[in-house]
Amino acid sequence: MSGPGTQVQHLDGIRILDLFAGPGGLDVAARFLGFKSIGIEWDHNACETRYAAGLPTIHADVSVMRESRFDEIPKSVDVLAGGPPCQSFSVAGKGAGRKALDTVKEFIHRLVHGEDEDRIDSDLHALGDPRTALVLEPLRWLIKAIETEGRDPYKVIVLEQVPTVLPLWDVYAKVLRGGEGRLQGVKYEAECWVLKTEQFGVPQTRNRAVLVARRPGHGAIEPLRTTHMSFGRRRDTSPEGIPGVSGSKLPWLSMAAALEAASKAKDSPVDVSRLRTDGAIRFFVVSNYGSGGDPKNRGRRTSSQPAFTVTGKISRNKVYKSLADYDADKPDRFTIPESGVLQTFPHNFPWSGKDQAQQVGNAVPPRLGMHVLSTVLRGKAPSEEELAAAATWPAVPGTTTEALRVIGCGDESRCPPGSHKVSAVRPESAL
Incomplete structure (x- = not known):
């Protein structure tokens, strides 16, 4: 230092x-x-x-x-x-x-x-x-x-x-x-x-x-x-209709609710307009990972549910707006700001x-x-x-x-060996 x-x-x-x-x-x-x-x-x-x-x-x-x-x-x-x-x-x-x-x-x-x-x-x-x-x-x-x-x-x-x-x-x-x-x-x-x-x-x-x-x-x-x-796996939708009782837990937060809130923030890089149907955010996600021991059995979650565990391979998860897109194999992907929001990072965190x-x-x-x-x-x-x-x-x-x-x-001399062989991409705020 x-x-x-x-x-x-x-x-x-x-x-x-x-x-x-x-x-x-x-x-x-x-x-x-x-x-x-x-x-x-x-x-x-x-x-x-x-x-x-x-x-x-x-x-x-x-x-x-x-x-x-x-x-x-x-x-x-x-x-x-x-x-x-x-x-x-x-x-x-x-x-x-x-x-x-x-x-x-x-x-x-x-x-x-x-x-x-x-x-x-x-x-x-x-x-x-x-x-x-x-x-x-x-x-x-x-x-x-x-x-x-x-x-x-x-x-x-x-x-x-x-x-x-x-x-x-x-x-x-x-x-x-x-x-x-x-x-x-x-x-x-x-x-x-x-x-x-x-x-x-x-x-x-x-x-x-x-x-x-x-x-x-x-x-x-x-x-x-x-x-x-x-999260109750037996429910296909968010339990938003549960009556509020003093001291009770809040419903778990869905992907749609989290992304919707992030998209409304000032100057937010989260733009979910592509995922809207009739004004509402609707999509389903097909996981990059298999389930039940079968690599071909890819899990599915709807936008009204929480996301799967966000891993370093989240960009490989396939996001479909409709069954027609799924049948045509035309997936979308979560952007980095959207993935960050699903991890509860601020919408404008400078990745x-x-x-x-x-x-x-x-x-x-x-x-x-x-x-x-x-x-x-x-x-x-x-x-x-x-x-x-x-x-x-x-x-x-x-x-x-x-x-x-x-x-x-510092001058990079004490950084891990070889770690700076590829120049880092610097954010605009540092230029």
């Missing part, structure tokens, strides 16, 4: 460190809640989106930052967050991590009880998929903070992954509660759950395993209170760089992030005003984007 004057301006008062930050799902959530964050991200395309959005970032490998650049993390950071890459654990992947869950549990204990880390790394490498080892990085960052003079243990830890990782989060929680070995008596209140995103107002069915931990003294960690109904669909799919839905961060940091759900404000991203001056690029990449 270079340019000390610029660093003070953009890095002062940062509380949250987001490992594997992606384009900024958790950081966007933090910003709307009034917390400053900094992310570490390996992919330079995601970094370009973050710079354009005004999100402080270090373009680096998480492990390298911990091993040799730990002192560059602001000392004001007291919240450790992150979502390690999930491909090896994902149901959609080959599943190296799923097959090795019990082995990885052992690594957690080996790490805490002081076994040689080179030996641990060698054994992790033998598992086949190097990304599997990254699930240990948050624990390694905590140990680093505890063992580094002049640093304090993080007050709060927030981690998320695909549901198959819940058994590992259970082990994490037990280790954090115990404070043994290299944790040097540092203990946490810790809980973990699988959360359904549509139950928090995300127009998408996506399950995430979330772990939250907090130093003692703030009371027990209570489960997050859901705000919306779970930049290449592989934007992958960026969108890799992100934590910001609305879910707001509920998690607000609950663990403030002991309450985000307000309706905060959630409403999260629909629009504030304009970011080009000078800010450039300053953050200098902080994040």
Whole structure:
């Protein structure tokens, strides 16, 4: 990181460190809640989106930052967050991590009880998929903070992954509660759950395993209170006709409702006029993935339902306005702003760089992030005003984007090897 004057301006008062930050799902959530964050991200395309959005970032490998650049993390950071890459654990992947869950549990204990880390790394490498080892990085960052003079243990830890990782989060929680070995008596209140995103107002069915931990003294960690109904697969339409009852959940949010609202915002890049029939948004989506174990059995959702899980392959989902278009095989596709809205990013979020669909799919839905961060940091759900404000991203001056690029990449000499071989596409605001 270079340019000390610029660093003070953009890095002062940062509380949250987001490992594997992606384009900024958790950081966007933090910003709307009034917390400053900094992310570490390996992919330079995601970094370009973050710079354009005004999100402080270090373009680096998480492990390298911990091993040799730990002192560059602001000392004001007291919240450790992150979502390690999930491909090896994902149901959609080959599943190296799923097959090795019990082995990885052992690594957690080996790490805490002081076994040689080179030996641990060698054994992790033998598992086949190097990304599997990254699930240990948050624990390694905590140990680093505890063992580094002049640093304090993080007050709060927030981690998320695909549901198959819940058994590992259970082990994490037990280790954090115990404070043994290299944790040097540092203990946490810790809980973990699988959360359904549509139950928090995300127009998408996506399950995430979330772990939250907090130093003692703030009371027990209570489960997050859901705000919306779970998506019922037996219903073909949104349950908008359910009478309002005091204390009842809101209906889950449909794709049509989310895109309609985004399209009405001032200067919105979301234009759904092509999907209207008789004034209403009507379409159905054929998934890129098979279901029921049959790759040819592609799932279908109507516009009055939540989206399928938004993945990096969302641009391959086929959108049809009518059965005639389906029979003629004339599909439409979701645009990047539309895909972002289905993830609850602001309609005008400045997606930049290449592989934007992958960026969108890799992100934590910001609305879910707001509920998690607000609950663990403030002991309450985000307000309706905060959630409403999260629909629009504030304009970011080009000078800010450039300053953050200098902080994040500098002269590119310490960025991940080979990551800048292809020049990043810079947003207009930075030109």
